Amino acid sequence: MEDSQRMVRRHYREKKELQARIQSMKNSVPKSDRKRRKQLLLDVARLKAEMEQKHQQELEKFQESFPDDSNLDSVTEDLAKMDLENQPPRLAKAQRRRERRAAAEGARLERIAEVEAERQAGFRHDDEEEKLSAILEARNLEMKEIPADGHCMYRAIQDQLVFSVTVESLRRRTANYLRKHVDDFLPFFSYSETGDAYSRDSFLSYCDDIVHSALWGGQLELRALSHVLQTPIEVIQAYSPVLVIGEEYAKKPLTLVYLRYSCSLGEHYNSVKPLEAGAVGGAAPRLF
CATH class of the missing domain: 1.10.287 (Helix Hairpins)
Structure with a gap:
């Protein structure tokens, strides 16, 4: 019992x-x-x-x-x-007292962890911006800020294209490609909380959400877009080498910047533009 x-x-x-x-x-x-x-x-x-x-x-x-x-x-x-x-x-009184003490101690340790996390987040925020600024400056580029509204990845792609296209069209074309290539993409989809793999129905529902909501995009959606646009996509990151998706295509790559710590709402994508004259050494734009 x-x-x-x-x-x-x-x-x-x-x-x-x-x-x-x-x-x-x-x-x-x-x-x-x-x-x-x-x-x-x-x-x-x-x-x-x-x-x-x-x-x-x-x-x-x-x-x-x-x-x-x-x-x-x-x-x-x-x-x-x-x-x-x-x-x-x-529960017995003694058990309740033990649980209250354990809860109080847990709360204290949790607060200590939160303070340390906040300190580390501040450090990572500044460090990430400095690293990205240096990487972009070496390529004569600077960040072009994209709104953090859930559509940032698609808006960054939209900004990089030389032809006119809507975010809605990019989302729809991404979802259609994923649906047509379920077997290629389904094995890579899992729930972040549990690690459980998506079922086929869950995957198709996810594709619907891509079209009908502000669902954030990531590397798998970028893979689909590289095929849709038949264009390589490179993602510049502060703490990892440049990620190139769609290397099989010969066109000039679309360039995105991936930020993990610098946006208060979480992970984020920005676009890039040529470095403006006199802007050498300038810091990357802060996101709030």
Whole structure:
């Protein structure tokens, strides 16, 4: 029975942690940003579904391990009734005191980690800008800032093209290419939270989101775009060599800059432009 109680308490703790994470996600997206709020609702629904599936699988495994446990029905009932608003099963006072002390210590260590993370983030922010500025200056280039609105990768590609094309068209053509080449791309898609591979239906749903939302693009979408445009795409990074995608094409590469730390909203892509006269030694633009 102790194992079952531990499982119940852990499931409750994991649900409360997910609740806090969801609230943090909601707070980070302005209510006025309808596209990102729509994507947020999809992400929240997926996270909840993944946790429910995980807990159900653990319960079924527990049932298989203890088929004759006379207390199993009550454990199953506890798990079935539990949601983000319920309280966990009653614990002994000594156990509650131990958990409160552990929670307080955990909060203290977490705050220390947050302070250190903030310090490191500030250092990485400045260091990344300096490295990128030096790399671009050596190529007689400078960064051209692209809005951090979820479309940044597509807008950066749009800025690099010599012909007129809309972001909506780039998204649609990317999604169509991915759909037509499912077997080539599906093995590389997985959920970042769990590492579980996408199903075919999940992959096709992801393609729909590319078209109908401000879903951020990454290396796999760039791979699709290089084929769509039949043009190589190079991505300049501060801490890794230049990444070239679509080397099989002979055209002049489109050039993007990838920022990991310098944008407060997270990972970001900018475009580039020729270095302006008198701008040598200037710092890369700050993103807020």
